[in-house]
Amino acid sequence: MLQSQVSAESLPHAEYDGPTPVLRQWAAPGLATLVAGLPLQRRCMRARQYLFRAGERRQSLFLIHAGCFKTCVISPDGREKVTGFRLRGDLLGIDALDMPHYACNAISLDVGEVWELPVAQLRDSLPDFQQRLTAVLASEIRRDWGWMLAIGTLSAEQRVITFLLDLSARLEALGFSARCLTLRMTRADLGNFLALQLETVTRALSHLQALGMIGVERRQIRIEDPSGLRAMLGTASLH
Amino acid sequence: MLQSQVSAESLPHAEYDGPTPVLRQWAAPGLATLVAGLPLQRRCMRARQYLFRAGERRQSLFLIHAGCFKTCVISPDGREKVTGFRLRGDLLGIDALDMPHYACNAISLDVGEVWELPVAQLRDSLPDFQQRLTAVLASEIRRDWGWMLAIGTLSAEQRVITFLLDLSARLEALGFSARCLTLRMTRADLGNFLALQLETVTRALSHLQALGMIGVERRQIRIEDPSGLRAMLGTASLH
DNA sequence: CGCCAAGTTGAGACCTTTCAAACGCTGTGG
DNA sequence: CCACAGCGTTTGAAAGGTCTCAACTTGGCG
Incomplete structure (x- = not known):
């Protein structure tokens, strides 16, 4: 249980030589260590299980301890948009900190575990907890802007490359x-996030594989040539 | 001076019957009244003047008192992305609250005035200032997600409509x-924000004018048929 | 008065979408 | 144990929306 990404972990570690251009700001580190001593409510998740839904009464924040989640918003007329894929260390629910109800859906893509944070209590006991929250929020904004930039200025293939490099770097930072x-999300989810059709994602992956840049086997992706991929971003036709 | 939007203000007020579907969360209100008594540094701006640039040392936050600003991020390889257009009451610089340097450029699109907020001082004197900040940050995240949704799921024309309705509602809320x-930004800025080419923006505006939905005269836009516009969003082919 | 930035419009090319079909897993029931 | 349904993925071919490039117009400003 909770063993998401084990398949990746069992493989040899490799170098990652430099940050992805823009998408390079993560949440404030060390939140997990901060709450280590507290009596937290732990909650295990199955794949495709909702952690919470937009509109539900917001009781607490959740710190991802294991697994992979997607967050998505849905417009009144039913259009859906995946706003991000969240990994261990990410906070879920912060986007509704000022509201009584959640503002997005949070769905587990795999088995996983989250820790429920008692916000009010933490605010009192930890002097700089509130400031940590603002840091997490600000960095989420910058992350979103990075993706808006990517989606607005890169071709389909470049967006997929950006996603792969970003995910690769995040996973590496987690060890x-x-x-x-291993992609935990479907091609449809990925396409939704990158503002592409799922077929376009598939084609991009296939093409990158044909170039020898990556290896694709269903949701297992091998990054064969990281610097080659990064070079394909630099040669941006600026759209 | 500071008389941005006067041309709009001198015109008769009109009804706005209902919120724009998704993009409907604004910054926490009343920040201006909160800081009303404090000895704030005021700063007047000209059109095209930078309030701050990404990378500059961040000293303070700025509360827009008058005018219109654009914020934008620039990737290392020179791709630019307008992340938003900011009006009176919006806070500039919050996205870098946890960093020593600004994370974006803030550029005045018109004459305007900002109030410089001494963050550290406010944090001490106003008990819930920090909490207000988190509220502003969270609402910025939701706003960004709304635009990501629009850009990812709407056609060019629908994005332009969404922008016009959003701006219209924001301006109305300001009186x-x-x-x-009056659009304070160029077609290029608008297109950049909506992930469209400037020519596409022009064509969308021209087409909406041909339909009798709006009147276009350079940067002056008359919204002739708000519900008609909103209907064009509902008839989304879901891309 | 003339230059220049900003905006408009047209025509063609191109990338992505759309629609369709086939394939491969996975879980279920006979 | 195998057949089968169902979802996710892959690939092809055609259509279409947006981009690109270009010319022209307009209004502002030195």
């Missing part, structure tokens, strides 16, 4: 392999 | 006319 990743 | 608006 997993940067070269071999 | 300006909801029917007659």
